[in-house]
Amino acid sequence: MKNIALFGICGKMGRSMLSELILEQDIKIVAGFDRINIGTDIGILTGREISGIKVTDKYEDIKAAKPDLVIDFTGPEVVYKNILWAIESKTNIIVGATGLSKEEIDIVKEKAKKIKSKVFIVPNFSIGAVMMVRLSSLAASYFDNCEIVEMHHDKKKDAPSGTAIATATAINKKKNFNALKFLSDEKETIEGSRGAFSDGIHIHSIRLPGLLAHQSVIFGSKGQTLTIKHDSIDRSSFYAGLIMAIRNIDKLPNFSYGLESLIEI
Ligand SMILES: NC(=O)c1ccc[n+]([C@@H]2O[C@H](COP(=O)([O-])OP(=O)(O)OC[C@H]3O[C@@H](n4cnc5c(N)ncnc54)[C@H](O)[C@@H]3O)[C@@H](O)[C@H]2O)c1
Known part of the structure; x- marks a missing residue:
């Protein structure tokens, strides 16, 4: 017991x-x-x-x-x-x-x-989210860049989510996509437009009623993207x-x- x-x-x-x-x-x-x-x-x-x-x-x-x-x-x-x-x-x-x-x-x-x-x-107890992180770190070596979009219910107090931060860390162990948050010729006309920046990856946080816990890891290379997505639709x-x-x-x-x-x- x-x-x-x-x-x-x-x-x-x-x-x-x-x-x-x-x-x-x-x-x-x-x-x-x-x-x-x-x-x-x-x-x-x-x-x-x-x-x-x-x-x-x-x-x-x-x-x-x-x-x-x-x-x-x-x-x-x-x-x-x-x-x-x-x-x-x-x-x-x-x-x-x-x-x-x-x-x-x-x-x-x-x-x-x-x-x-x-x-x-354990920032995320759902098995599907663990698979999402693992699959993302597998894909990392084959793409030129990666951004994370995480979406949660509007009562969530912290941003970005623990899962998004942990995903960025796991991906970074395979590949460091960006040394700096901004490219030399890139400028935010409204502060925060490019999201947060952790372990070389931009993280965008959405908070809305109706959502629970969702995350998309989006990889991009010439002419293609790959999105690895997980949704928790119930606690x-x-x-x-x-x-x-x-x-x-x-x-x-x-x-x-x-x-x-x-x-x-
Ligand atoms: N690891 C996971 O898989 C997972 C999944 C969902 C949520 N979470 C996390 O779990 C936490 C709780 O989420 P929730 O949606 O239940 O939030 P919630 O706000 O509904 O619940 C938090 C509870 O903690 C209590 N609390 C807060 N501060 C306190 C303090 N100083 N002393 C004593 N009690 C205090 C609140 O009164 C409340 O009852 C959040 O950090 C959330 O991100 C983790």
């Missing part, structure tokens, strides 16, 4: 994942962390019977529940603090929340080397990857990044 503390339990991802996790035989939710609905029984969050476990915003309460594992679906403003707390508390953590800077990830990686517990950062797309991460985190090194750490492709 794995005892889990779910952070961001009252959010869209927290609730969606909770409603599936409580059905698993080998998992027990022992604590729920959030800044809203404090004191609410977590059973009520999924429309089920009272569980006796109440939402808290206090690390002490989480520690007292003795979780084997923290799963974090909070957001950019608190996720880094939560990871550092999990490291200090020697508790394994799977980080689903996005918005960590590269510098923060590097610091976490360094700290994780010196600890016994594990940090597993259930993230569950298979999450449960895989929960069941396999013990086999991973102290620090791992991306669901591809668990998938042979």
